[in-house]
Amino acid sequence: MVKPIVKDSHTRDKIFKAATQVFEEKGYSGARMQEIADRAGINKALLHYYFRSKDQLFMAVFQVLISKMFEKIFAIFRADLSFKEKIKLFLDQHIDFLVKNPKLPLFLLNEMAVNPTVIDGVRESLKYGELRDVIYEKHAKELKGYGIRKSDMPQLMITIVSMSIFPFAAREMIAVMIPQMIDNRKFNAFMEERKEFAADFILSALKHRKK
Amino acid sequence: MVKPIVKDSHTRDKIFKAATQVFEEKGYSGARMQEIADRAGINKALLHYYFRSKDQLFMAVFQVLISKMFEKIFAIFRADLSFKEKIKLFLDQHIDFLVKNPKLPLFLLNEMAVNPTVIDGVRESLKYGELRDVIYEKHAKELKGYGIRKSDMPQLMITIVSMSIFPFAAREMIAVMIPQMIDNRKFNAFMEERKEFAADFILSALKHRKK
DNA sequence: TCTAATTTTGACCAGTTGGTTAATCACAAT
DNA sequence: ATTGTGATTAACCAACTGGTCAAAATTAGA
Numbered sequence: 001m002v003k004p005i006v007k008d009s010h011t012r013d014k015i016f017k018a019a020t021q022v023f024e025e026k027g028y029s030g031a032r033m034q035e036i037a038d039r040a041g042i043n044k045a046l047l048h049y050y051f052r053s054k055d056q057l058f059m060a061v062f063q064v065l066i067s068k069m070f071e072k073i074f075a076i077f078r079a080d081l082s083f084k085e086k087i088k089l090f091l092d093q094h095i096d097f098l099v100k101n102p103k104l105p106l107f108l109l110n111e112m113a114v115n116p117t118v119i120d121g122v123r124e125s126l127k128y129g130e131l132r133d134v135i136y137e138k139h140a141k142e143l144k145g146y147g148i149r150k151s152d153m154p155q156l157m158i159t160i161v162s163m164s165i166f167p168f169a170a171r172e173m174i175a176v177m178i179p180q181m182i183d184n185r186k187f188n189a190f191m192e193e194r195k196e197f198a199a200d201f202i203l204s205a206l207k208h209r210k211k
Numbered sequence: 212m213v214k215p216i217v218k219d220s221h222t223r224d225k226i227f228k229a230a231t232q233v234f235e236e237k238g239y240s241g242a243r244m245q246e247i248a249d250r251a252g253i254n255k256a257l258l259h260y261y262f263r264s265k266d267q268l269f270m271a272v273f274q275v276l277i278s279k280m281f282e283k284i285f286a287i288f289r290a291d292l293s294f295k296e297k298i299k300l301f302l303d304q305h306i307d308f309l310v311k312n313p314k315l316p317l318f319l320l321n322e323m324a325v326n327p328t329v330i331d332g333v334r335e336s337l338k339y340g341e342l343r344d345v346i347y348e349k350h351a352k353e354l355k356g357y358g359i360r361k362s363d364m365p366q367l368m369i370t371i372v373s374m375s376i377f378p379f380a381a382r383e384m385i386a387v388m389i390p391q392m393i394d395n396r397k398f399n400a401f402m403e404e405r406k407e408f409a410a411d412f413i414l415s416a417l418k419h420r421k422k
Numbered sequence: 423t424c425t426a427a428t429t430t431t432g433a434c435c436a437g438t439t440g441g442t443t444a445a446t447c448a449c450a451a452t
Numbered sequence: 453a454t455t456g457t458g459a460t461t462a463a464c465c466a467a468c469t470g471g472t473c474a475a476a477a478t479t480a481g482a
Contacts, residue, residue: 011429011430025325026240026325027238027240027241027321027325028241029237029238029240029241030238030239030240030241030325032468032469032470033469033470033471034468034469034470042430042431043430043431043432044431044470044471045430045431045432045433045471045472045473046429046430046431047471048470048471048472049429049430052471053470053471054469054470054471103324106320106321106324108384109317109380109381109383109384110238110317110321112383112384112387113314113317113382113383114236114237114238114241116383119383119387123387126387126388132389152408154385154389154392154401155401155404155405155408155409158377158378158381158385159374159408159409159412162373162374162377162378162381163370163373165377165381166369166373166376166377166380167369167373169320169377169380170320170369170373170376171324172320172323172324172327172330173319173320173323174365174369176323176330176334176337177337178343178365181365190365190366193366194366197363197366197370198366198370200416200420201370201416201420202416204415204416204417204418204419204420205411205412205413205415205416205419206415207415207419208415208416208418208419209411209412209415222459222460243438243439243440244439244440244441245438245439245440253460253461254460254461254462255440255441255461256441256442256443256460256461256462256463257459257460257461258441259440259441259442260458260459260460263441264440264441265439265440265441
């Protein structure tokens with residue numbers, strides 16, 4: 001039998017999945033190697049056999065997760081559509097994605113804030129500068145019609161992205177303030193509703209913008 | 212000399228401030244009692260003299276911070292102004308507040324997500340249900356004119372609040388994607404700009420809303 | 423089947439962490 | 453000065469945590 005390029009991918013995978021869960025739930029400093037081992041159904045020593053240290057395991061997980069998140073966002077904005085259509089597509093697809101990965105936003109934002117070192121390992125996957133220019137060039141006419149200058153792009157992009165991300169990051173706070181939102185199905189229904197609400201909101205804002 | 216009601220408030224205060232700093236920076240599980248003691252310039256044992264345990268110290272800090280945050284938000288929305296004016300006032304004052312407390316949003320959101328127990332200790336300070344109704348009743352006419360039904364209020368309120376909070380929660384991610392934002396002054400200028408941008412954005416969206 | 427490499431485990435270790443304790447210090451009241 | 457009280461400290465401890473290691477189990481190849 002051919003020697004596999006990576007060590008037994010079955011066990012490695014179980015570890016990786018367990019680690020992803022635990023890190024997302026508890027964050028780096030709250031996560032325990034023992035718990036990851038338990039959830040993977042293996043010995044703690046085996047964890048260090050596949051991933052030398054907690055840091056290395058964490059970085060492996062973090063890199064995959066942040067790539068997942070950004071690939072999704074970038075792919076949508078790179079598509080060949082009008083800006084208006086892109087906004088709709090973005091809200092639709094990104095909210096679908098986040099419903100399946102509800103803990104992702106807060107996990108990524110928090111780890112980056114608490115330990116900015118993690119950023120060095122992923123700077124490459126996040127070259128947005130290029131994208132921002134591409135977006136503006138591509139839609140210059142449409143956006144100018146809305147009174148959006150190139151210098152307004154950061155404000156606009158952050159606003160759009162926050163529409164989908166923020167409710168997930170603020171999940172618990174929302175649950176406290178609107179008790180029926182504690183129920184996952186209710187919250188997901190709220191996010192389903194939000195696809196249309198946010199698209200209408202953004203497009204109306206753009207159409208009617210002063211200046 | 213009169214016996215003070217609370218133990219020496221000077222030391223207690225130094226501890227509380229140091230704890231606030233450390234918890235905000237590292238989160239509960241990343242914070243170390245030793246570091247808090249060091250920053251307060253005292254012995255670690257003295258920490259436990261004033262606050263029995265890490266949990267107790269944390270809850271004290273957490274409660275004060277979450278109250279600070281919500282009092283600010285609630286106070287503004289309770290004011291006697293038109294909805295339009297409230298939005299402007301909110302963005303103005305809340306962004307000013309967050310510029311002075313930039314780590315607050317992510318800290319609160321994350322701790323609530325990682326350890327939902329903390330919520331029990333502060334449910335009282337967060338009775339929003341009442342407020343939502345008050346807001347809608349008070350501005351029913353104005354909001355109906357914008358095509359906002361009572362059932363849309365959560366979508367709208369979350370959108371408004373995210374305008375100020377999200378950029379602070381996503382501070383590091385923004386810094387990665389827009390390198391000049393690494394500079395604090397640039398970021399704060401961006402948030403200053405955002406006051407007007409967000410107000411225009413929201414009000415235009417409302418005015419021009421379909422349905 | 424035998425052997426060598428790989429995978430998995432239990433036991434163990436050193437450093438860290440929250441927390442305790444008994445002693446000391448500062449100081450106000452007698 | 454003495455005494456009593458609260459504030460502060462150094463030293464210490466038990467539990468936890470990431471990580472190691474040598475031995476055992478499994479697997480693949482000759």
